[in-house]
């Protein structure tokens with residue numbers, strides 16, 4: 001019998017640590033502050049000098065909060081944290097402002113329609129395979145962490161702007177986003193502990209600007225083309241945003257507002273998928289038997305032909321790998337909401353303004369919800385006994401009115417990339433290497449993800 005693989009996660013201490021120890025562990029990563037009981041408690045309360053935070057794990061509570069819409073808007077701490085990067089946009093806005101932004105942005109998402117985006121994904125995945133081939137030629141390990149950023153950013157770049165993303169701009173994005181995550185995380189930690197965070201807040205603006213500078217020239221030229229010279233423009237997400245009208249006033253987005261929406265779609269649309277692909281390839285590298293099975297599935301359904309949406313639909317094993325990766329490493333691991341009116345939950349009384357966190361990382365690794373919760377077992381999604389849990393205790397894309405608008409796009413892109421890689425290479429993990437997951441805005445390996453790729457003839 002093949003043993004089930006348990007991929008790395010920070011082993012929680014048995015007991016809650018003191019304030020200082022928690023601060024030190026949390027300085028690099030949110031998941032490092034959790035302790036044993038965090039994974040099974042129904043509702044927890046954490047008193048910090050800066051604020052009191054509640055974590056709701058009980059399934060009906062999770063549902064109530066996420067479906068609660070305006071009663072539990074996105075927390076101001078999250079909004080402040082992301083502000084240098086995405087400003088006031090469809091991810092961060094609340095209430096009526098969010099509703100009108102969502103109405104304006106919705107038509108742009110027609111460009112992420114699965115049939116329309118499939119050829120872009122296949123082309124970007126082919127370019128990735130060529131890059132891996134070149135990098136693996138000497139037989140040494142290849143760090144796939146920046147490569148997954150490149151392919152995911154390339155896919156969303158092609159969908160947004162009808163352009164490919166070259167290696168130089170991809171490197172700028174990967175490096176700047178890594179820096180932004182570190183600085184924004186530190187600022188957030190300090191604010192939660194009631195400490196001054198100004199230095200980190202100020203420093204985080206630099207990498208955010210470096211990312212904006214990659215697409216500002218494209219956005220400004222196209223905006224001026226349409227609004228200044230009446231040019232029709234290419235039919236893509238950017239053009240839909242430039243042409244979008246407010247549902248009541250009929251006003252267009254300003255150029256800065258288009259920049260904010262573009263930044264949001266670009267960041268929400270590549271960093272999360274890149275994280276998923278990195279962890280999926282790592283776990284396949286560790287689990288040769290699952291890798292062989294999925295390679296056989298891809299060969300049976302696609303042969304040597306370019307992948308299509310119809311082929312992906314039939315790749316059940318690949319889809320289960322996607323789901324299981326998102327269960328174990330949900331890129332958005334914590335969803336912080338704000339309590340708008342005093343409310344009672346279980347035995348707790350929450351005052352207005354309190355932070356109420358719903359945590360895919362915890363609910364999806366809770367042993368009351370899933371058997372062997374920390375183990376990588378894609379087949380669990382085939383078991384009818386797990387069908388109800390897959391509905392209630394699996395929500396890497398959120399749930400309710402603020403659910404991710406790119407979930408179908410992400411599934412198609414991750415499946416396309418993994419299928420393209422496994423049919424071309426046998427993947428393995430260098431002896432002695434174990435990645436350390438770090439959770440800031442998303443979950444990435446602390447020191448990259450070197451893997452070995454052997455071409456399959």
Ligand code: HEM
Nearest residue numbers: 090091268269272273332335396397398402404405406410
């Ligand atoms: C594996 C990949 C992805 C994951 C795990 C993910 C996860 C999430 C989650 C959890 C939320 C809701 C956050 C909350 O309720 O606080 C969200 C929202 C959002 N996502 Fe994704 N996402 C992914 C890919 C994408 C892609 C590919 C796009 C765009 C093409 C996208 C665009 C958005 C947008 C615009 C929102 C805000 C929706 C709103 O509030 O109206 N995401 N995502």
